[in-house]
Amino acid sequence: MREKALLRNLKNIILLVMILSTATVVSQKKNKKNKEDKTEQVKDTTKTFKGKKYSDLIKKGTIKKGLFNIIQVKTDVYFEIQDSLFKREFLVVNKLSQVPYEINDRGLNKGMNYENKIISFYKDTIAKKVWVKTYQPKVSSPKKDAITASVNDNFSESIIEVFDIETKNNDSTSIVIKVNKIFDGKQKSFNDVFNNIGLSGSAKSDLSYIEGLKSFPKNIVVKSQLTTSFSDGGPTVPITLGVTTNIILLDKTPMKPRFSDKRIGYFTEEHWYFADEQQAMLEKELITRWRLEPKKEDEERYLKGELVEPKKPIVYYIDPSTPKQWRKYIIDGVHDWQAAFEKAGFKNAIIAKEPTEQDLDFDIDDVRYSVITYAASPKSNAMGPSVVDPRSGEIIESDIIWWHNVMTSLQSWMRIQTGAIDPKARGNKFSDEHMGEAIRFVSSHEVGHTFGLKHNMGASFAYSVESLRSKEFTAKMGGTAPSIMDYARYNYIAQPEDHVEAITPKIGEYDKYAIDWGYRWYADETEERNALKALITKHQNDPIYFYGEQQSMEALDPRSQSEDLGDDAMKASEYGLKNLKRVVNNMLEWTYDKDASYYETGKLYIGAIGQWNLYNYHVLANLGGVYLNATVHGDNKPSYVAVPASIQKRAVSYLLKNTLTIPDWLFFNSILDKTNPLKDSPVGPFEYTPYTLARELQYGVLYSMLGDDRLLRITENELYQRNDAKETVFTVTQLFKTLRQSIFASTIQNKSLTILERMTQKNYVDVLIVSTNKLFEKTDPKNSILMNENLNMPHLCDLDDSKMARNINQSFLKRVTEVTSDKKGELNQILILLKSKRNIGNQETKNHYFDLIQRIQKALNNTTL
Structure with missing residues (x-):
C-alpha cells in the first residue's frame, strides 16, 4: 500500500513539473512576442468582458452583417469590429433626414450634410477599451525623411470617444462595443448636430432615440431622432430632428490628387507638404473631383483618344418625392454634361435616373447614393454640395438640394428679363414645358458644382453686348455665356426686333474645357503635369476660357459680377432698361387674373425695381474698378489693371x-393706383x-x-x-x-x-x-447702410466661394x-x-x-x- 502511494506521489510530481515547464515555455514565447511588437497587447483568453458572452448577445439580439456587424438587443446597439479594421481610416458623414416646421424656413432641410470628420478605432485590450481618434488629413511628408517624426508629433490625432470592450467573438478576431451613447444624443463626439446647424445646445437624451440601423460592406447607416429646446424670440418649444450618420471605410490608398490652378475654377482642399530638402513648407490645394478612370483593359484605347466608359460612372438618383412633371427636366440637366465629359475622353460618364425595384437598398441618406433631393420648403433656392475625402479631394458622394420654391425665382427672372421678347414668359403661371426648361438649366448649374466646379462669374464678359442681340450668334453659342457656372441668367439685352430665341443659359465652351482639365486621365505623372499646364497656356488669352472668381457684394473686378451679361455694363444696362420699361408698361395686363388681388402685380413690380437696382451696381463696379488677372511667371500679363x-x-x-x-x-406710374411694390415676409406681404x-x-x-x-x-x-x-x-x-x-x-x-x-x-x-x-x-x-438685400433679385446656390476670392x-x-x-x-x-x-x-x-x-x-x- 505504501509503495503504491509513493508511486502515485511520484507521478503527480512528474505531472506538475511538466505543467510548470509548459507554462514557462508559453510565458517565454509571449514575452518574446511582446519584445518584437510593443504595440500588441497580451490577449485576454476569456471570452467575456463586463460579464457578457458573445454567444448570449447573438442569441438575444438580431445581427446585421456588413462593414461592422451591428448587434441589437432590444434598445441596446453594439458594433462588432474586425481586428483588420482597427487603425483604418473612416469618414463620418452626418446629414439631416427630417426637420420640423419651426426650422424649415431657416434653410435647414432633408438631405443637407452638416458635419464630416475622419476617425480611426484603436483597440486597447489591457484597459479593455476602444479609443476613437480624429485628425485633420491636411499634412504630408515622405516616410523616410527625418522631418516626418516632427510632423507626426506636431499634427497628431485627438481622442474624441472611448468605448468599453463588451466581449469578443468566438475566434477572437473581433471585439464588440456598445455604441448607444454616440447616436442617442448623450455624446456629441460623432454627431454634434445642434451646434453645427446653429441651434447650439445639447440633445435631450430622454427625448431622443436610435431609429434605424443598416450595415453594408463599406459603410454603415444609423438613423436617430434627436430632440432639443428651441426659442426664436418666443416660447421655448421642443425641436426634434431626424439625423443620419454614415460611417464609411476609406481606401487605404487615397486617389492621386490633382493640384489646383488659380486660372481655372475648382473647389479645393488645402494641403501642407513637409520634406527634408525644403527651405520652407509647401502649401498646395487639391481640386475636388470624382475618381473617374478608364477600365484597365481600356487604358490603351483611352490614351489613343478613343472614347471609353469609365470604370465607375457618376450616378445621380432622383428623389421619389420630386413631382413627376419635373423629373425629366432635372434628368436632362444632368445628362447635358455628357458632352463635357466626352471632351475629357469618357462616354456615358454620368447617369441620372429614378430609383427602381432593382435598387433594393436605395436610401436617400445612404452615402452610396448621390441624390437630387426635393425639399418641401418656402425657401427659393438650390445648391449642389459634395462629400469629399479630404486626403485627396476625391468626391465620394453628392447631394443636390432642390427647394420646391426655386420656381418662384425662375419665374421672376423670366418675366422680368425676357417678358419683353418672349410671350411665354408673361403670365402668372407658365406652361410645364416652359418652366421645365428653366428647371433643366438650374439642374445643370447645380450638378456642375457637384463635379467640383466653382462659380465662374467672369464667363459672361466674354461675349460682346451686341453679339447677344444677334439671333445667329446666340443660336451658335447656345446661351448667354460660355459657362453655365456663371450667374448669367436670361438674355435681358436682346430687343424685341432682334428675334433672338436662344435666351437660356447653357453648358458652354469653358465648362467643357474645365471638365477636360479636371477629369482627363493620365497614366504618367509628368505627362499629366505638362499636359495640364499646356492646356491652360493654350487658352489663356482667349476670353471664352477666362475664369473670374465670385466676389463679395462690393465687386472689385467689374468683369466678374453676378447676374450681369456682356462686356459693357453701361450698354448692357441701357438695353436692359429699355426692356424693363416695356415690362413695367405691360405689368397690369400680364398679371391680370379676374377677381384676384393685385398680389402678383406687386411682387412683379418689386422684382422690376430690383432689376433696375441690379443694373446700378453692375455699372458702379467699373468706378474705381480693377481687372484682376491670375498671372504666372513668363505669361507677360499684368496682375492689376485699372479700369x-x-x-x-x-x-x-x-x-x-x-x-x-x-x-x-x-x-x-399707373401701377401705384392698384398696388405698391411688395415683398413676401414670414408675416405676410410687406409693402414699400x-x-x-x-x-x-x-x-x-x-x-x-x-x-x-x-x-x-x-x-x-x-x-x-x-x-x-x-x-x-x-x-x-x-x-x-x-x-x-x-x-x-x-x-x-x-x-x-x-x-x-x-x-x-x-x-x-x-x-x-x-x-x-x-x-x-x-x-x-x-449695421450696414445698404438696403436689405432681400429687395434685390433672387439668386441661387448657398455654396459660398466668395471667401476664396x-x-x-x-x-x-x-x-x-x-x-x-x-x-x-x-x-x-x-x-x-x-x-x-x-x-x-x-x-x-x-x-x-x-x-x-x-x-x-x-x-x-x-x-x-
Whole structure:
C-alpha cells in the first residue's frame, strides 16, 4: 500500500513539473512576442468582458452583417469590429433626414450634410477599451525623411470617444462595443448636430432615440431622432430632428490628387507638404473631383483618344418625392454634361435616373447614393454640395438640394428679363414645358458644382453686348455665356426686333474645357503635369476660357459680377432698361387674373425695381474698378489693371442719368393706383411706398459710390501713372465735381427744387457726412447702410466661394488718407454754394438749403452761418 502511494506521489510530481515547464515555455514565447511588437497587447483568453458572452448577445439580439456587424438587443446597439479594421481610416458623414416646421424656413432641410470628420478605432485590450481618434488629413511628408517624426508629433490625432470592450467573438478576431451613447444624443463626439446647424445646445437624451440601423460592406447607416429646446424670440418649444450618420471605410490608398490652378475654377482642399530638402513648407490645394478612370483593359484605347466608359460612372438618383412633371427636366440637366465629359475622353460618364425595384437598398441618406433631393420648403433656392475625402479631394458622394420654391425665382427672372421678347414668359403661371426648361438649366448649374466646379462669374464678359442681340450668334453659342457656372441668367439685352430665341443659359465652351482639365486621365505623372499646364497656356488669352472668381457684394473686378451679361455694363444696362420699361408698361395686363388681388402685380413690380437696382451696381463696379488677372511667371500679363478712365466716366454718366435721377416710369406710374411694390415676409406681404424705396435704394448706390475703398483705388491709380499721362486718369476731384454739378444743377441755375431733387441732394450730403464720420470711429459699424438685400433679385446656390476670392486690403488707417480731405473738401464746396443760394427758390427749397447748411456746418465744426 505504501509503495503504491509513493508511486502515485511520484507521478503527480512528474505531472506538475511538466505543467510548470509548459507554462514557462508559453510565458517565454509571449514575452518574446511582446519584445518584437510593443504595440500588441497580451490577449485576454476569456471570452467575456463586463460579464457578457458573445454567444448570449447573438442569441438575444438580431445581427446585421456588413462593414461592422451591428448587434441589437432590444434598445441596446453594439458594433462588432474586425481586428483588420482597427487603425483604418473612416469618414463620418452626418446629414439631416427630417426637420420640423419651426426650422424649415431657416434653410435647414432633408438631405443637407452638416458635419464630416475622419476617425480611426484603436483597440486597447489591457484597459479593455476602444479609443476613437480624429485628425485633420491636411499634412504630408515622405516616410523616410527625418522631418516626418516632427510632423507626426506636431499634427497628431485627438481622442474624441472611448468605448468599453463588451466581449469578443468566438475566434477572437473581433471585439464588440456598445455604441448607444454616440447616436442617442448623450455624446456629441460623432454627431454634434445642434451646434453645427446653429441651434447650439445639447440633445435631450430622454427625448431622443436610435431609429434605424443598416450595415453594408463599406459603410454603415444609423438613423436617430434627436430632440432639443428651441426659442426664436418666443416660447421655448421642443425641436426634434431626424439625423443620419454614415460611417464609411476609406481606401487605404487615397486617389492621386490633382493640384489646383488659380486660372481655372475648382473647389479645393488645402494641403501642407513637409520634406527634408525644403527651405520652407509647401502649401498646395487639391481640386475636388470624382475618381473617374478608364477600365484597365481600356487604358490603351483611352490614351489613343478613343472614347471609353469609365470604370465607375457618376450616378445621380432622383428623389421619389420630386413631382413627376419635373423629373425629366432635372434628368436632362444632368445628362447635358455628357458632352463635357466626352471632351475629357469618357462616354456615358454620368447617369441620372429614378430609383427602381432593382435598387433594393436605395436610401436617400445612404452615402452610396448621390441624390437630387426635393425639399418641401418656402425657401427659393438650390445648391449642389459634395462629400469629399479630404486626403485627396476625391468626391465620394453628392447631394443636390432642390427647394420646391426655386420656381418662384425662375419665374421672376423670366418675366422680368425676357417678358419683353418672349410671350411665354408673361403670365402668372407658365406652361410645364416652359418652366421645365428653366428647371433643366438650374439642374445643370447645380450638378456642375457637384463635379467640383466653382462659380465662374467672369464667363459672361466674354461675349460682346451686341453679339447677344444677334439671333445667329446666340443660336451658335447656345446661351448667354460660355459657362453655365456663371450667374448669367436670361438674355435681358436682346430687343424685341432682334428675334433672338436662344435666351437660356447653357453648358458652354469653358465648362467643357474645365471638365477636360479636371477629369482627363493620365497614366504618367509628368505627362499629366505638362499636359495640364499646356492646356491652360493654350487658352489663356482667349476670353471664352477666362475664369473670374465670385466676389463679395462690393465687386472689385467689374468683369466678374453676378447676374450681369456682356462686356459693357453701361450698354448692357441701357438695353436692359429699355426692356424693363416695356415690362413695367405691360405689368397690369400680364398679371391680370379676374377677381384676384393685385398680389402678383406687386411682387412683379418689386422684382422690376430690383432689376433696375441690379443694373446700378453692375455699372458702379467699373468706378474705381480693377481687372484682376491670375498671372504666372513668363505669361507677360499684368496682375492689376485699372479700369480705363473713359469707362469710369461712362459709368458715372449712366448713374447720373438713371439712378441719381430717379426714373418716373419705374417709381411713379399707373401701377401705384392698384398696388405698391411688395415683398413676401414670414408675416405676410410687406409693402414699400415708392418715395421711400427710391430714396433708400438711391442712398445705397451713393454710399457705395463714395465708399472709402473705391475712392482709395481711384487715388492710388494716379500714383501708377506717368506724369505725361495724367489726363488719362479719372480722379476723385473729377468725380466730386461731376456729381456736384449734376446733383446741384437746378441750384446753380437758381431754380426751385422738386421733391426728388431735394431728396437726391440730401442723400448726397448725408452720405458724405456719415462716411466721413465713420473714418474716425474706432470700429466699423455693425449695421450696414445698404438696403436689405432681400429687395434685390433672387439668386441661387448657398455654396459660398466668395471667401476664396482675392481681396486687396485698403482699410488700414483710412482717416489719414486723402479720402478724409476729399470728402471734407466736397462738403465745403457744397456749403459755399448753398450759402450763396440760400434765399433763392420757393419756401420748400429755402427750407431745404437751411437744413443742409446746418448739417454741413455741424459736420465741419463750423458754427458761423
